[in-house]
Amino acid sequence: MGEVIVITSGKGGVGKTTTTANIGAGLSQLDKKVVIIDTDLGLRNLDVVMGLENLIVYNLVDVVEGKCRLKQALIRDRRYENLYLLPSAQTKDKTAVSPGQMKKLTGELREEYDYVLLDCPAGIEQGFQNAIAGADRAFVVTTPEVSAIRDADRIIGLLESNNLKKMELIVNRIRIDMVKRGDMMSVDDVTEILSIPLLGIIPDDEQIVVGTNQGMPAIGMDSFAGDAYSNICRRILGEEIPFLDLSRGQSFLSRLSNLFRKN
Amino acid sequence: MIKRSSVRIAKERLEALVASDRVHCKPKEYDLICHELYKTLSKYVEITEEHFQVSITRSAIHIQLTGEEH
Numbered sequence: 001m002g003e004v005i006v007i008t009s010g011k012g013g014v015g016k017t018t019t020t021a022n023i024g025a026g027l028s029q030l031d032k033k034v035v036i037i038d039t040d041l042g043l044r045n046l047d048v049v050m051g052l053e054n055l056i057v058y059n060l061v062d063v064v065e066g067k068c069r070l071k072q073a074l075i076r077d078r079r080y081e082n083l084y085l086l087p088s089a090q091t092k093d094k095t096a097v098s099p100g101q102m103k104k105l106t107g108e109l110r111e112e113y114d115y116v117l118l119d120c121p122a123g124i125e126q127g128f129q130n131a132i133a134g135a136d137r138a139f140v141v142t143t144p145e146v147s148a149i150r151d152a153d154r155i156i157g158l159l160e161s162n163n164l165k166k167m168e169l170i171v172n173r174i175r176i177d178m179v180k181r182g183d184m185m186s187v188d189d190v191t192e193i194l195s196i197p198l199l200g201i202i203p204d205d206e207q208i209v210v211g212t213n214q215g216m217p218a219i220g221m222d223s224f225a226g227d228a229y230s231n232i233c234r235r236i237l238g239e240e241i242p243f244l245d246l247s248r249g250q251s252f253l254s255r256l257s258n259l260f261r262k263n
Numbered sequence: 264m265i266k267r268s269s270v271r272i273a274k275e276r277l278e279a280l281v282a283s284d285r286v287h288c289k290p291k292e293y294d295l296i297c298h299e300l301y302k303t304l305s306k307y308v309e310i311t312e313e314h315f316q317v318s319i320t321r322s323a324i325h326i327q328l329t330g331e332e333h
Binding site: 145150154156157182184185186195 | 268269270271273274276277278280281284285320321
């Protein structure tokens with residue numbers, strides 16, 4: 001039986017979709033069977049970030065409304081073994097899917113996939129309730145900004161009150177130079193306030209933009225952010241991986257030691 | 264003069280916001296809660312307001328008396 005994980009944040013634009021795409025790609029590279037689901041009705045993005053926008057025939061709403069079989073709506077990503085995307089609908093309104101229907105859908109998918117990743121929409125309305133309905137575990141994404149952390153705190157409270165207690169934090173877009181000069185909150189500052197376990201730290205990296213431009217997850221490229229995402233994936237599988245050392249000078253050494261750790 | 268790091272300002276603002284979100288009140292009301300807790304406790308405990316700290320987590324309210332070594 002697979003695990004259903006929701007990737008959420010509260011605030012928009014902190015990197016939920018990018019994180020879903022990269023973790024999905026990363027887990028499939030580690031030989032897991034993965035399906036990623038875009039639950040943002042009316043504003044679908046995950047297909048674009050993945051570069052699969054031209055392959056969409058059916059979507060999440062079609063599946064729920066019984067217009068097609070689940071298998072027909074799943075898009076296989078040819079670049080990765082065992083990675084599938086269930087796209088969202090671009091035209092339907094937000095009430096086209098209910099939490100009960102999502103629970104049923106993720107229940108079916110977990111029979112066949114090792115990981116079902118749900119890209120949650122921003123906000124705390126029905127889209128959020130839909131995305132968390134069938135989830136066993138939540139990854140809360142935030143950036144080191146006051147507004148993003150505040151929203152993450154609210155999301156954590158809401159997840160708790162919905163009995164989703166298995167939560168982990170991903171701190172995205174850290175800039176070590178700014179942290180050093182006291183102009184950006186550090187990962188410690190963030191975890192101190194949010195007090196849930198840390199799953200990963202993603203450095204602010206131009207490669208993410210380059211990847212998104214091309215519809216390619218950064219995890220395949222040689223980049224800081226890509227390495228950070230592959231560390232997250234290995235942690236998900238239970239490996240103990242130390243957090244990326246973000247100070248540039250040591251990057252080569254830490255990469256070298258990562259190389260040895262693989263063997 | 265040393266420029267005040269913006270992180271300190273961010274953390275102060277964030278702590279106030281998060282605490283008031285957690286108890287569902289406005290930041291001003293949060294200050295009031297702290298003050299009234301202090302007033303109540305100071306009737307029984309010898310303490311000054313600057314050594315009195317309230318922190319609110321999602322499941323608990325902590326009151327800390329700082330600066331007094333016994």
